[in-house]
Amino acid sequence: MNLDAYKDRSLQELFRLEAQAQTEVMNSGLLVLEREPTDPAQLDACMRAAHSLKGAARIIGLDAAVDLAHVMEDLLVAAQRGELRLGKPHIDALLQGSDALLQLSEGATVDGLAALHKRLSAGAQLGDGEPTPAPTPAFEAPEQTTPPAQAPEPQPLPAEPQDRILRVSADRLDDLLDLAGRSLVAAQRTKPLGQGLERLKRLQQQIGRSLRGLRDAMPGQELPPQAKALLADASNWVLEAQTQLQQHTEAFDSFAWAFGQRSQRLYDAALASRMRPCADLMAGKARMVRDLGHSLGKEVWLALEGEDIQGDRDVLERLEAPLIQLLRNAVDHGIESPEERLASGKPAQGHLVLRARHAAGRLLLELQDDGAGVDLARLRATVIARRLATEAMAQRMHEEELLAFLFLPGFSMSEQVSEISGRGVGLDVVQHALRQLRGTVRVRQQQGRGTLFQMELPLTLSVLRSLVVEIGGEAYALPLARVEQTLRVPPDAITLVEGQQHLWHRGRPVGLVAAHQLLQLPPGKPDALGLPVVLVPHHERSHAIAVDRFMGEQSLVVIPVDPRLGLLRGVEAGALLDDGSPVLILDVDELMNAADKLLGAGQVERVARFAGGPTLRRKRVLVVDDSLTVRELERKLLAGRGYEVTVAVDGMDGWNALRAEDFDLLVTDIDMPRMDGIELVGLVRRDARLQSLPVVVVSYKDREEDRRRGLDAGADHYLAKSSFHDETLLEAVQMLIGEALE
Structure with missing residues (x-):
């Protein structure tokens, strides 16, 4: 440790710190020696610890500690030389001596110190004191030509390690971590901002297509000169705006990536300062x-x-x-x-x-x-x-x-x-x-x-992996560690048992409670895809908590609730979502206790069975890929989120499907037989009926020039299969066409 770290400490306090460290070494070593009495490494470690404490105690004038450490050292040296074999009585006495040294370093009075000193001095008479052959040391020990008591005394301060240590209060570290967490959240907000730029770019592309469509729709018609000039100016301004937006988007992407990397490094460094x-x-x-x-x-x-x-x-x-x-x-x-x-x-x-x-x-x-x-x-x-x-x-x-x-x-x-x-x-x-x-x-x-x-x-209380759900039109977070499972329950799976709503899970009825009733919120809109339910274990059973909507999993930086707000029902803390909007983290234990009371009193409200209401149309997606594995993966991901999915095995098959049916989105590969993805996107953009259809390209080609080629062909989003995962595709689809139902 750096010597400057000790400059404001007294010698007594330094001795206390060293006693804490050295007695811990001694205790660990003695417990090993109780099982392996001749272990040379542990004998040496314990002897050195006693020797260091003796020298440090002598410097501060603590004679009782000097004498006690001296007799402990003598006993350990005798064991090293093979003059006695450590037995349980020896270990008991040495452990008591270690405790006594720690108490003396804290300024306490030790009862029975004289008797303990006598027991240690009588070393060989404590029991199991027969001589034993000297163990073979793990390293060549220096020859001792003088009694241990006359050995050169060590300095009381430990050697300076390679890393310098600075004393910082825990509150400052907590503040640093809080600021780093807020910086990380701010960096995450760049993602929806970037998505907004992508949407704006898509709107500009649609405006450009509309202008071209307008010009192509009037072939041979003579427009007034002023109208021609205005149309040409509009086309030029749209082109200029697209160029400017492309440059700003690239600059923003670069900034967002660097900002995110630095924020993550800052947060990791601040978090590491709290780790032990x-x-x-x-x-x-x-x-x-x-x-x-x-x-x-x-x-x-x-x-x-x-x-x-x-x-x-x-x-x-x-x-x-x-x-x-x-x-x-x-x-x-x-x-x-x-x-x-x-x-x-x-x-x-x-x-x-x-x-x-x-x-x-x-x-x-x-x-x-x-x-x-x-x-x-x-x-x-x-x-x-x-x-x-x-x-x-x-x-x-x-x-x-x-x-x-x-x-x-x-x-x-x-x-x-x-x-x-x-x-x-x-x-x-x-x-x-x-x-x-x-x-x-x-x-x-x-x-x-x-x-x-x-x-x-x-690993840390400052970051919480959470399941984010919607309840009563607001976002709430549940600690993921407390969630057993999430389900979508069809109406016919909800039954009445003794007047209470239940659903069957693994052959057992599970009590069903609406989250909005637990939090005293108004009921939300029913989900036509099935009732979203969170199973939460509580004591020896589980409860089914009905929510309005699943919003996904997120790692949240926990922000304590300001005490001026008082006690919030069912709320443990707060956080910010990726888009910067606030979210409350729910206290699961309090919610489960409230659910127990409602179920026990028979006061649970009936959960809606999705009856009535207008029929909602499911949005349709066409997936075009010649790989069966990729095609099925994408189909299952999108269908699992509620979209109606049709698949095509290559570009030609996909083009025929697009001309025969209506779709809300096209997801296509690039390298395919008969017609590749670039040709398919080009045909879509030249077709009057399909030119506004959103297109996502998913390809193994992840170089910048490949991405640029796909976007220039008219794709709205480009994903590389090498970095592809379910959330990436689903986020892109939701950004382009919204939720699965309309």
Whole structure:
């Protein structure tokens, strides 16, 4: 660390910081030495940590810490030389010494310090003190010609790393991230602006075609000179406007791309400043598990994986309490006693694994034990006894449904509630904490072989992947992690069960509630393609929330709601959509609690069944491509969005279809047999009936000259198949002809 970072700190504070770092090194090493007493790397790391603390304590005049670190160092050096073999009593004493050094660095008084000093001084008499052959070191250690106490003292300040470190307050980092997020949103607004320019260019092209059509429609007619001059001027001005607009469009595209890249880099850099390794969250957990196991008469070992995985500072801090609860539950209830483990053919020592990894852009934490698992028969009996389900229902439940009861408030299978943990109450707290972090927790088990808890969280709380829907004519966002599935439900799929509307999903009735009723908004327009429904899991079941329209998925930069607005019903935060319009992020838990109350009281409004109203025409799209795979992909994408799609296998087939039927849009490839896409577009633009038909070209050719050739031929939009994905095509189609129904 740069020395300037310490210039405003006292020596006592510096010693406290070093004690925190060195005791963490010592604790980690001692836990390894408890399993591998002769590990040379860990012996050296622990000895060096004690040696550094001794020198630092001497500089600030903390004699008690000097003496304690000295005897700890002597004991570790004796183990290095093979004069004794570290056993459990040695490790216990050294861990207590590490705790005492940390307390002394904080200015606290340590009880029993003299007795601890005596125990450490008596090293070989602590037990398992027989000499052992000296281990082969992993590297050549320097020869010690003087006692460790007389070794040269290190400087109290750690060596400066390669990267300089600057102290910045968390509030400033939060402000920086907020500004970077707003910049990113501003960059995203360039996309609809660019689409507006494309629409304007298309309108100019249509004006130009109309002028040419007007001139061609009057062959041989002698116009007054003034009319001829005006028509020529109009044609020239349209041509000039097209040239100017083309130049401005290219300049805007270049600016928008650069602005977007810089905004993304700025946001990524600001976000990285908030990211911390999961080692911060895992620190001290192995020691906690060991000590907790000892207090219960169990031997438990915690292995850590993925300590370098990065997560948001706020996420890791708020995950501390639920993780501790899971660890305590695992040691208390998951791991059996040594006698039970030996009787079942397992080693006496229990094993826990805490691993962190990234999965699908999210942080995944897993805690796995090799204990007895969950007794499903006992769990089922508890569910029946507490009248949470009838015996017949409980017998039909599969394992996943039964395990979900563990997360209910107040649910416990333990006959006695210990001070260490309370299975059920603890899991309810864990689930509540994970939901506050927009995360989920799941449990899996194998009878007699262990339990696995999976916690899935966002990498950061500042960006939220969301499902954007329309409710009551307004846009709202639902955290995607809380959405089980989206459906379009036909009218005949909605049934009445005990007077309440339900739909059947996976063989079970799911209660149907209108989102506008939950938010106390006016009902929206019915969707003729089917009722848009969002399935949201809640406790051991799901609710079906009917919305007006699906608007797509977006990554939103979360903006906290101004406290001056007070409590907003069902709202968690705000954000800005890609087009800059505001959107409210819904509080799913509050909505689900409101849905429970409405369903329980029988006060749910009937969801419209799309009866009545005018018949809407579906817009028709012609897809022309000689590749069966591409043709079917495009057909399914467009049909899935509600468009009526006709396909043609080449340009000639497409031209015949265009002359025989009416279409709202043409989507065509370029390289095709009999007639290529350029010829097809040219024929369309020369035909009086078809010349205003919007055209999208989708081609493997993605060079700028290929794009220019397609646009010059008269295409309104050009997409490269190399970068083609569903949203790109659907956005282009919607921009040109709008929604599927009119």
